[in-house]
Amino acid sequence: MKLLFPLFAAAITAQVSAEVYFKEQFNDDGWKKRWTVASDWKSKDELGEWEHTAGEWHGDAEDKGIKTSQDARFYGLSAPLTKAFNSSDKKDLVIQYSVKHEQKIDCGGAYIKLLPGGEKFEAKKFGGDTPYAVMFGPDICGTSNKRTHVIFHYDKKDENLLIKKDVGCENDKLSHLYTLVLRPDNTFEVFVDNKSVRSGKLDDEFDFLPAKEIKDPDQKKPEDWVEDKMIPDPEDVKPEGYDDIPAEIPDPDATKPDDWDDEDDGEWEPPMVDNPDYKGPWKQKKISNPDYKGPWVHxxxxNPEYEYDENMYNVCKDGCTHVGFELWQVKSGTIFDDIIVTDSLEEAQKFAEETFFKKKDGEKEMYDDAQKKERESAAAAMDDDEDDLVESE
Known part of the structure; x- marks a missing residue:
């Protein structure tokens, strides 16, 4: 008991100290008051409308999200956190939300942004050029461009740093849960449906820091360095008269047709055929170069400019105050739900159990039933077409 109690107490302390900075389930009509549409970002004709719905298939008809509803439109809206998150407090940052592409998305974003700005944040102007601290979530366009964006803003470079190796994403028609954890030990982790799909050090996976080593500027390849592995064989000489052999010759088996008239048809010439003695352009043989030294390695x-930065994780050092969606979708139908911003992965996982995982199986069952009915309907229509064809014959 003495062994277990400290661990149990630590777990309780971690749970109590967890803080939730934002939580949104979209289950009431008041979501429109909590969120502001970026109406000044694009013209009215360019901005798509958000629909409040549980979707075509769901685990609970009363558990709703917000859905993009018009094709080829921009979508922008944001909401304030209940309390600013400041990464200088050396807490974990956890961003989590669910995404469902009911339209079988072919090209469109579905990522979320964590935004600084405080009282100066202009919600109605929020758009693609608005500074952000974190951009996270799926983005799909075509069959080859499918990724989960993980992007952090780095003040020292004033750049948005994209993860160097793509993180995959889901693109079926069911809901999926995306979770990002950024830790003050300069590590990160990405979960999809609560399964870890990528983790590592910020300096390994992003270009936060200069290279530890650089090419020695005082060194250069010696002028006499030999990198040619093969050289022409000096003993291989082109045979005399090789170039005089034509590629084609008159067909020796051809004869002038009996009805050929030289006066009317001109002087008869036999057709040309490939010359069996022609061997093509001459190429000198090559041999190994006795002076070969291999590729020169600089x-x-x-690197005198390399310096480790203990504060790479500190993307919200001045406080992040809003979350938002700023998207373009060719084909609409994406549903967003169950957003949480917290400093505890355990808190986010608990929220996922209460929301995403609670309705996941019911949604899958309803989707499978819909797919089954669609296949049966298609099969029946095909049978009717065959019957009509038989009757017409």
Missing amino acids: PMIA
């Missing part, structure tokens, strides 16, 4: 030295 010597490396420590």
